[in-house]
Amino acid sequence: MIELVRAEENNPLFKERENLQLLYWHKGIYIFEIENNQDEAFQLLNEAFSLTGDSKKALSEREMEILLTIGGFYVGTEDYVKALQYYDQVRDAIHTTGQLSDKSIKTRLLYNKARVLTRLGKYRESIDHCREAIKWCIEEEHLYGLAQLHYHLSYNFELKENYEQAFSYIEKSIMMFEMLGNDEHKTFLTDKKEQLYLKTLS
Numbered sequence: 001m002i003e004l005v006r007a008e009e010n011n012p013l014f015k016e017r018e019n020l021q022l023l024y025w026h027k028g029i030y031i032f033e034i035e036n037n038q039d040e041a042f043q044l045l046n047e048a049f050s051l052t053g054d055s056k057k058a059l060s061e062r063e064m065e066i067l068l069t070i071g072g073f074y075v076g077t078e079d080y081v082k083a084l085q086y087y088d089q090v091r092d093a094i095h096t097t098g099q100l101s102d103k104s105i106k107t108r109l110l111y112n113k114a115r116v117l118t119r120l121g122k123y124r125e126s127i128d129h130c131r132e133a134i135k136w137c138i139e140e141e142h143l144y145g146l147a148q149l150h151y152h153l154s155y156n157f158e159l160k161e162n163y164e165q166a167f168s169y170i171e172k173s174i175m176m177f178e179m180l181g182n183d184e185h186k187t188f189l190t191d192k193k194e195q196l197y198l199k200t201l202s
Helices: 002-008 017-033 038-050 061-076 080-097 104-119 123-139 146-159 163-179 186-201
Strands: none
Touching: 017 038, 017 061, 038 061, 061 080, 061 104, 080 104, 104 123, 104 146, 123 146, 146 163, 146 186, 163 186
């Protein structure tokens, strides 16, 4: 990705705001994730957003995605309060816009917010966000994130020591991962399922 970004940085076509925004956004992700330069990454993402951001108009879907990325960066720095502020901006924008072409934006928002709430010990709120996201996916006939959402529900119930619910949701999560042909987490999930089953017996 970074090689493509560097190759196009001097391309006159990428001097247009929308194209430059795309470059800054992806370069910022690389700098944060690979180079671990948080300050430069935040600066690039804020510059990317400001290229088209206008308080007088509704946010575009790309602007929402950039804010989601900034929120994710704050999660990476364990500044969960700041992360929630950015996630809430996206939530307000979705509410204002009404319709989304990319249905995954709302799913990712709810899932990422649920993960932050779990880290803050707000398990009930996290569960509510997961359930809202699952309802959204079903209503929109959109499979993206469903397996991960069911796993996160299981994790919340495990933290609440409700092992029967946790076991039920991890079973659903495994089934969905298998249905989607995603075996990446199979060993971990199978082990976790066995652990939860033992906990339901104790």
